[in-house]
Amino acid sequence: MTNQSLPPRIVTKKHIARLERDRQQARLVRWIAIGGILLVGLIIGYGYLDLNYFQLQQPVAEVNGEAITTGDWQKRVQVQRLILLNQYQQLQFQQNFGLDTTQQQQQVIFTLQQPEILGQQALDAIIDETLIRQEAAKRGITVSKEEVDEAIQSAFGFFPNGTQTPTVTPTEFSFPTLTSQQLTLYPTTPTPTQVATSTPAPTSTADPSMTATATATQARPTPTFVPQPATATSTPYTLEGFNTAYNESLENFKSNGIDEATVRSVYEINLLRDKLFEDVTADVQQTEEQVWARHILAPDDATLGIVRSLLLAGWDFADVARKYSSDTGSGASGGDLGWFGRGQMVPEFENAAFSQEVGDIGEPVKSQFGFHIIQVLGHENLPVSTGQYQQNRETAFTEWLAKVKEESTITTFDIWKDRVPPAPEGFGQQ
Numbered sequence: 001m002t003n004q005s006l007p008p009r010i011v012t013k014k015h016i017a018r019l020e021r022d023r024q025q026a027r028l029v030r031w032i033a034i035g036g037i038l039l040v041g042l043i044i045g046y047g048y049l050d051l052n053y054f055q056l057q058q059p060v061a062e063v064n065g066e067a068i069t070t071g072d073w074q075k076r077v078q079v080q081r082l083i084l085l086n087q088y089q090q091l092q093f094q095q096n097f098g099l100d101t102t103q104q105q106q107q108v109i110f111t112l113q114q115p116e117i118l119g120q121q122a123l124d125a126i127i128d129e130t131l132i133r134q135e136a137a138k139r140g141i142t143v144s145k146e147e148v149d150e151a152i153q154s155a156f157g158f159f160p161n162g163t164q165t166p167t168v169t170p171t172e173f174s175f176p177t178l179t180s181q182q183l184t185l186y187p188t189t190p191t192p193t194q195v196a197t198s199t200p201a202p203t204s205t206a207d208p209s210m211t212a213t214a215t216a217t218q219a220r221p222t223p224t225f226v227p228q229p230a231t232a233t234s235t236p237y238t239l240e241g242f243n244t245a246y247n248e249s250l251e252n253f254k255s256n257g258i259d260e261a262t263v264r265s266v267y268e269i270n271l272l273r274d275k276l277f278e279d280v281t282a283d284v285q286q287t288e289e290q291v292w293a294r295h296i297l298a299p300d301d302a303t304l305g306i307v308r309s310l311l312l313a314g315w316d317f318a319d320v321a322r323k324y325s326s327d328t329g330s331g332a333s334g335g336d337l338g339w340f341g342r343g344q345m346v347p348e349f350e351n352a353a354f355s356q357e358v359g360d361i362g363e364p365v366k367s368q369f370g371f372h373i374i375q376v377l378g379h380e381n382l383p384v385s386t387g388q389y390q391q392n393r394e395t396a397f398t399e400w401l402a403k404v405k406e407e408s409t410i411t412t413f414d415i416w417k418d419r420v421p422p423a424p425e426g427f428g429q430q
Contacts, residue, residue: 060416089155113419158242281393294335297327
């Protein structure tokens with residue numbers, strides 16, 4: 001029996017059309033799959049670019065038209081976080097020597113645990129730094145790379161040109177010779193009390209007249225100190241030692257989310273701040289108007305009446321102060337408050353003292369502490385101490401910067417509240 005070959009299959013137009021439809025559907029499925037993969041890739045890529053580039057370029061604030069980007073602010077947050085960590089470790093160290101720093105430690109921990117507070121502190125700091133940079137540029141104040149290098153080397157105890165021994169010229173501090181009028185008014189001592197009584201001796205009663213006004217304690221904004229690693233490093237005295245210590249420090253900074261450029265920028269802003277401080281405070285006088293006065297504090301109308309009667313009867317001012325003044329601190333010294341400048345007394349007392357003539361016993365002045373009867377013993381322009389001069393300069397700089405900020409156009413954007421960077425993994429572990 002012989003095999004017969006199958007008849008050839010006839011391919012119809014309908015079959016060809018169906019095959020073509022199948023091929024088209026297969027191609028469509030492939031393109032849909034490829035498109036889906038590409039779309040997912042684009043979404044992932046955009047998310048990565050948005051998180052690591054686009055968002056970092058978005059401003060969290062603008063200062064006189066200059067943008068503070070999210071990226072720059074986030075770096076500043078990491079610096080602020082490390083500064084707080086170092087403060088906490090210093091407070092712990094101080095407590096080991098008997099100082100109770102529990103409250104301060106709790107405050108630091110609370111801030112570290114509150115991203116919004118930490119972010120706000122960093123934002124305030126970088127706004128101030130931007131203002132300082134802008135004002136320095138207006139005044140032609142610059143900081144060179146070499147100056148930054150020198151500052152870093154000095155911070156690590158490396159002085160390639162030898163250490164410089166600072167010379168301090170103390171401010172000459174002397175009180176004027178007493179006039180015959182003053183010797184008559186105050187015959188018990190050849191010179192006035194040099195420092196106003198701030199802590200009464202006989203009792204714990206505070207000297208009310210020495211209550212400072214709010215402006216008396218203003219100080220220059222704290223500079224942005226470069227956070228030092230928690231691990232102590234021995235002081236390097238050679239270039240090799242410095243390079244080793246510096247590189248180790250950079251690694252510690254890097255582990256805490258801070259790169260070298262950020263470290264250098266912190267040194268730079270500190271140098272700019274110091275130069276600007278010198279320029280702004282160049283006109284601060286080393287002398288100030290001061291008054292030498294004594295007073296009697298009467299707590300009520302009855303005591304006030306007795307005191308005034310005795311003074312009108314010719315009793316010695318100092319004797320009345322010792323016997324009747326409720327300010328027992330100055331009362332023990334006959335009411336003597338020594339020389340003082342503006343901003344050291346409560347406003348009512350200060351206004352009266354600086355407006356009275358020398359030798360006059362003024363009308364009673366009422367403050368929150370009672371009635372003050374004041375006698376001015378001297379009124380001069382006197383040189384201030386070195387410490388007070390520095391405080392006056394810091395106050396002047398603070399007031400100047402506050403005025404600059406008030407006159408500036410500063411806009412902040414709330415997007416930063418959702419972008420506070422988390423602490424790096426292992427943060428605080430060295």
